[in-house]
Each structure stands twice: as structure tokens, then as C-alpha cells.
């Protein structure tokens with residue numbers, strides 16, 4: 001695949017990894033692989049915006065060499081410290097040792113603490129401009145979207161926004177643009193990315209989009225650092241972010257459980273039936289058979305969560321504990337939840353789940369449902385009714 005000219009003299013020179021299945025350590029399952037998008041601007045000052053993950057440096061360098069010798073790079077814009085975008089920076093600085101690096105103060109500190117390079121680094125802040133010749137760049141700090149160092153870069157002459165991680169997706173394909181791929185798959189991957197990476201930062205995202213609107217930025221293209229470039233309808237992903245950041249939901253419930261011998265699963269099926277019969281959309285996940293990344297994505301537009309676990313050692317089972325630990329970190333707002341599960345003698349899982357839900361700031365809408373050993377007919381009926389009761393509570397919140 002060649003470098004792609006996305007606007008006059010602005011080229012995508014990134015790397016595509018269709019095989020990667022785990023990202024950020026093992027926190028994110030990339031079932032469609034990913035891309036690391038770097039961009040080259042050809043001008044009086046030859047400028048590279050971000051780089052790629054270190055092991056993919058050669059792929060980026062090959063694409064750069066289709067256009068220029070990397071030694072000719074004058075400026076490198078470092079929108080973000082994280083290794084998937086800065087990993088190839090030491091190699092670039094070896095090839096172009098006189099290049100100047102631009103980024104936020106926290107980026108300067110973070111890059112030094114990663115690579116210990118003695119590079120010419122210019123700290124920039126929101127509103128600072130850099131002339132490249134025919135093009136210019138405006139910098140917009142974006143702290144905690146999603147690291148303290150994060151920054152957006154905007155090219156007003158070509159109306160291209162380079163927001164780094166924001167508006168990205170882990171989606172490896174030979175296509176580069178939103179009008180070249182299946183729109184439903186693209187939005188599914190964008191939602192998965194938002195839910196698993198950006199969900200905790202909703203209020204900052206709302207403020208950042210407001211800030212962009214206030215300064216009347218006109219955007220023809222959003223060129224993120226992962227996945228597909230938004231050129232057909234950049235407003236689509238901005239509007240989706242606005243909705244997700246406001247924690248807008250629909251009357252949908254996620255039932256997620258971990259079961260030891262199947263009793264908790266029996267309860268899950270019955271309460272899901274109760275929800276369905278009450279007219280509420282429901283998705284059921286055995287979390288040991290599901291990718292956490294996908295379950296979290298499905299939670300993004302769900303109003304309600306029903307979480308269950310068998311009791312083991314007076315507590316929930318370990319996969320549910322890990323799942324809840326991750327969910328708590330995402331700080332979902334405006335949700336209703338409850339807990340259920342089977343136990344043998346003393347119980348404990350339901351109370352533990354409720355405690356973590358409360359710690360996460362999620363409203364527990366009804367008392368937990370615990371059943372000793374295997375549910376009998378009346379307990380299955382109670383599980384069904386439990387689902388129906390939760391459906392009513394969800395509808396009352398709409």
C-alpha cells in the first residue's frame with residue numbers, strides 16, 4: 001500500500017497491523033487489527049505529524065521514502081507520548097537529527113521519560129501557530145484526551161484536524177476513508193474505541209468540542225491516529241462523540257454474568273426473558289465466553305446493567321471481579337444497575353457487586369437477587385419477575 005495524499009501535499013504515511021489482537025497490554029481486544037496513522041506535510045518545512053508503534057517503524061519509513069528521504073524532515077509534531085504514536089520517533093530523530101519536535105510541556109517531559117533523547121523540543125500551547133510555508137498548524141491542547149500530554153493539531157489552509165487518539169478506531173483495512181468502508185462496522189469500531197478508552201473523559205470531550213466550535217474551526221477532514229479518516233461526513237463522528245459524552249442511552253439492558261455450575265446462568269436467562277417480555281432490548285453475555293472490550297462497547301448505549309456472579313470464597317468469581325474493576329474505571333454515568341447470583345451457604349457475591357457498583361457511582365435500582373444452590377421453579381419465576389421489575393425501572397427513567 002502506498003502513501004496516500006489526503007489533501008494537497010498532505011500524505012498518510014502510517015502503518016497497518018491487521019494481525020494485532022491485543023492492544024494496551026491486554027486491556028483492549030482488537031478483533032479487526034489496528035492502524036497507526038502518521039501524516040507528512042510537504043512544504044518549505046517538511047513536517048511529520050506523529051509516528052507509529054516502534055515495531056512498525058520500517059513500514060512508515062518505506063512510505064515516507066516514497067515521498068522524501070526521512071533525513072529531510074524539519075519538524076515533527078508529537079501530539080501524544082504513548083508508544084503507539086511515538087515509538088518510531090527515536091528512529092526518525094536518528095535519521096533527521098536536526099529536526100525540531102513540537103508538543104505540549106507534558107509531552108516534552110513524557111517523551112524524555114520514554115526515550116531519554118536530547119532532542120530540540122519546542123513546547124507549544126493552545127493557540128500557538130507554526131508556519132510551514134504554504135501551510136500552517138495551530139495547536140490545541142487536549143489534556144486527558146486521553147493522556148495529560150495529548151494535543152490536537154489543525155491545518156487551517158486545508159481544514160484538516162489531526163486529533164491523534166480522539167475519533168479513532170482500531171480497524172485495519174486497505175481503505176483509508178469513511179466512504180470506502182461499511183459505515184455500520186466503522187461506527188461499531190468507533191463506539192468500541194470510545195467506550196473502552198474515552199468513556200471516563202466525557203465532560204472533557206464536551207468542553208473540547210465546544211472549544212473547537214467557539215473558535216469556528218472548519219473541518220473538511222478529521223485525520224485521527226488510528227483507523228479510518230473521516231472525509232465524507234466528519235460531523236457524524238463529532239455528533240456521535242457528543243452523544244456518548246453526554247451519556248445518552250436507550251432503553252437497553254446488558255445482562256453480564258459469570259457462572260460456576262450453571263445456576264447463575266439459569267437465573268440470567270430467566271431475568272433476560274422477563275426483560276424481553278416487558279419490551280426492553282436485552283443483550284446477555286457470559287463474560288467468560290465474551291470479549292470484555294465488546295461487552296463494554298455494548299454497555300455504551302445501554303441504560304441498565306444487570307450483573308451476576310456465583311459466590312466463591314464469600315465473594316464474586318474472579319472474571320466478574322476483573323470486569324467490574326475495568327467498568328468502575330470507565331465511570332459510566334446516568335445508568336441503573338442491580339446484581340444477582342447463586343450461592344451455596346453464606347453468599348457474598350451479590351453484595352460485593354452492589355458495593356462496587358455504588359463505588360463506581362452507578363445507581364443500584366433494586367435489591368439484589370440471590371438464590372441458594374440451583375433455582376427451583378418458584379425461584380426461576382422470581383428471576384423472571386426480577387427482570388420485569390428492572391424493565392419497569394428502566395422505562396421509568398426514559
Ligand code: FEO
Nearest residue numbers: 080082084085165
Ligand atoms: Fe493511540 Fe493513547 O495512544
